[in-house]
Every structure is written in structure tokens, then in C-alpha cells.
Amino acid sequence: MAKRILIFSLAYHPFLGGAELAVKEITDRIPSSDIEFEMITLRFDSTLPKRERIGNILVHRIGFSKRNPTPEDLLRFPMYLNKVLYPLMAFLKAVLLDRRNKFDALWSIMTYMGFSAVFFKLLYRKIPYILTLQDGDTLAHIKKRKRIRLVYPFLTQVFKQADMVQTISKFLEQFARDMGYKGRSEIIPNGVDVAIFGAKVPRDEKKALEEGLNIGKKDKVIVTASRLVTKNAVDDVIHAVAMMPLTTKLLILGDGPLRGELRSLAHALRVEDRVRFLGYVEQKDIPKYFSLADVFVRPSLSEGMGSAFVEAMAAGLPVIATPVGGIPDFLFDRITGLFCEPNNPRSIAEKVELFLEAKLLREMIVASAKKMAEERYDWKVIVADMKKRVFYPVFPIHKDVV
Numbered sequence: 001m002a003k004r005i006l007i008f009s010l011a012y013h014p015f016l017g018g019a020e021l022a023v024k025e026i027t028d029r030i031p032s033s034d035i036e037f038e039m040i041t042l043r044f045d046s047t048l049p050k051r052e053r054i055g056n057i058l059v060h061r062i063g064f065s066k067r068n069p070t071p072e073d074l075l076r077f078p079m080y081l082n083k084v085l086y087p088l089m090a091f092l093k094a095v096l097l098d099r100r101n102k103f104d105a106l107w108s109i110m111t112y113m114g115f116s117a118v119f120f121k122l123l124y125r126k127i128p129y130i131l132t133l134q135d136g137d138t139l140a141h142i143k144k145r146k147r148i149r150l151v152y153p154f155l156t157q158v159f160k161q162a163d164m165v166q167t168i169s170k171f172l173e174q175f176a177r178d179m180g181y182k183g184r185s186e187i188i189p190n191g192v193d194v195a196i197f198g199a200k201v202p203r204d205e206k207k208a209l210e211e212g213l214n215i216g217k218k219d220k221v222i223v224t225a226s227r228l229v230t231k232n233a234v235d236d237v238i239h240a241v242a243m244m245p246l247t248t249k250l251l252i253l254g255d256g257p258l259r260g261e262l263r264s265l266a267h268a269l270r271v272e273d274r275v276r277f278l279g280y281v282e283q284k285d286i287p288k289y290f291s292l293a294d295v296f297v298r299p300s301l302s303e304g305m306g307s308a309f310v311e312a313m314a315a316g317l318p319v320i321a322t323p324v325g326g327i328p329d330f331l332f333d334r335i336t337g338l339f340c341e342p343n344n345p346r347s348i349a350e351k352v353e354l355f356l357e358a359k360l361l362r363e364m365i366v367a368s369a370k371k372m373a374e375e376r377y378d379w380k381v382i383v384a385d386m387k388k389r390v391f392y393p394v395f396p397i398h399k400d401v402v
Helices: 018-028 081-100 111-123 139-144 146-150 152-160 170-178 203-212 234-243 259-268 283-290 307-314 345-357 359-376 379-394
Strands: 003-008 035-045 051-054 057-066 105-109 129-133 164-167 185-187 220-225 248-253 275-279 295-298 319-321
Touching: 003 081, 003 111, 018 057, 018 105, 018 307, 018 379, 035 081, 057 081, 081 111, 105 111, 111 129, 111 152, 129 170, 129 379, 164 170, 164 379, 170 185, 185 379, 203 283, 220 234, 220 283, 220 307, 220 345, 234 248, 234 259, 234 295, 234 345, 248 283, 259 275, 283 307, 295 307, 295 345, 307 319, 307 359, 319 345, 345 359
Parallel strands: 003 035, 003 105, 035 057, 105 129, 129 164, 164 185, 220 248, 220 295, 248 275, 295 319
Antiparallel strands: 051 057
């Protein structure tokens, strides 16, 4: 008989970040005959149904919504209340769903969603609770936030009440321990669809994109892929472009609340004609844009892991990143990529120049990184680990799973 897991996630399809993509990739690859998943997430967009099946997840959407909201809308009243009230709203919804059909486990995606699981366990203490950490902020940054300081003692319960903690990096495993978790933990990173990112993009598609983006034969192209938020330091990449030759172009894949501010910065630095803001790009289309690039850059200020780095590696792109958070788990300087300094656009520019000029170093790094992505980060490997090391152990009757 299939087990039933209830997922708490602040966002889900079509709002796919690294954490949400990981949930989709994992659940899509687990047969419903083994595990049935349901999810409680925020609705945000009023055009989305309140209930629908996406792959192997029955998704329930709750909260305030607006027709086709912008990233900026989500930070304004009343939409921002969605995030504040999510733990309580999700808990109440979970109780109703559990009364109809009992769940065998809870699965919270990132720290904040753990509040809902803690509330639920106050009523049903024996239900196993899995906490997955995908968070990108440091503990110091979290403690600085006023609303977090107000609830900090309760925040520690998010960790202490967990029966299993799965993290995507060593950095986040230590974060869990620092927050008081003492139980079993597993480090299982996010993965990459090697078949998609490693495939060669047809020449005609690549040419059409180059023409549409006004990329010439002599141009050198940098690409970055991330949410446009402070921690991803896209502003540093734009500053770096301003220091590089006029033939250097930048493709920015992703959207977020800093979009307007970053456009203004590109204008102020007089590089707006060399910077392309492409907005949200479907996962299946990202390899097309990667195929146009010479270097992938993301100079994060903090990072739980960063799936885009490994995706770029699988696509055969040399990667430049900062040695922060979970990045050193997979990026080894001059072996699988190059490190630049945080908050240092000049360092970014120098590393880009090194990749463009040192052909042998570039080829060695690309080959090593691509091999690592294929052997260690393919979703098939990740899903097998999740089933064996995370889902399997939390159920009382192990033979019914996997």
C-alpha cells in the first residue's frame, strides 16, 4: 500500500526556483504506487486553480491572490501577508486534509515551512516530519531580521521537532546543528537533468537566438541565472561588464524584486545595450541560452547550494562563483571552476578574462566539471538517494516503500 506524504512549500509550479524544481524532479520520478504526495502552497495568481494535480503531487493552493502578479506585487500589502500567515493557513488546511485521508509523513521545504509541521505535530505527535533545507541565507543574516528575533525560540523547534533533516550541502547541515537539531541528517544535493543540459542545441535555434539578442560573432557572452535578489549579487556582474571590452554581453535569466533597480544600474553604467534581461525562462529553454555563452557567473553573497551552477557545468560552461555557503561542496578552484571574491566586480572581470584567454585551463575545468555533474548530480542518482536515505527510514513499515 502506498504511503502518503504532505508537502509544505511556500511556492510551486509555475513559480519554480531551485527548491521547487527539486521537489518536482524528485516526486515525478517516484511512482504513486510507492508514495502519494499532496502539497499545500500559496496561490499568488488568481488564474491558477485552487486544486490541481501536477505530476505525482495533488496541489492545494491557499491564501490571497491577484491576477498575474509581478514580483514587486508579492512584496506589497496585502500579498505579503501570504508569507506571514502561511504557517497558520497551511496548518489549518493540513488538518482538514488529514481528516479526509490520513497522512503518513510531513515534508517541509525550507526552514519557514517547518512552522506548519510543528503546529501539526502539536496535534499528531507520532507523525514523522522531514525537514529539507534549501535556504540560502546565513544564520547571522536570519538572526538580524526583527520578526525572526521575536519568534527565535519557536524557530528552533522547527529543527528540534524534525525526525529527519535532509540538506543540500554541508553548510546547511551545520546550520541545522547550530539551530539545535540532534537527530539523523542526510546531505543530498539538488540535481540536474543531464540528458537535457548536456544535449547539443540545434544550430538553427542557436542562430535565431543570437540574431534576436543581437549577439555578433566577435562578442563574448556571460550568462547568469538566478532570482533577482540581493544575495545573488547580479549588480556585481553588471559592474564587471562595465569593466570589460565593449564586445562583452551579459544575459540575465531570472526575475525578482530587484529587476527595476538592476535595469537602472545598467543604464547608469552605460551598459544597457550590452545587458539583456530575459526574465523568467522555462527550465527546458535554459540550455538554449547557455549554448550562447562563453562563461557562467554567479557571485553569490550566500548560497545553500545553487542548482544553476551544476546545470551550467552539465552544459559544458566554465563556472565562476564565490566560495560561500554550499558552493565549495562542488566547485573546486581551478578543477571544476574558478572562485572570485564576493562583493568584488574587478575579481569577476579578471576571472572571466582568465577563462577566455587560458584555453587549456578552460578545457580541463569544463571536462572535469561536466564529468562530476554526470556522475554525482544526475536526478536519477539524487532520487535513488532520497528514497533510500530519507523517505524509506521515516516510515514504520519499510517494505511498503521503494
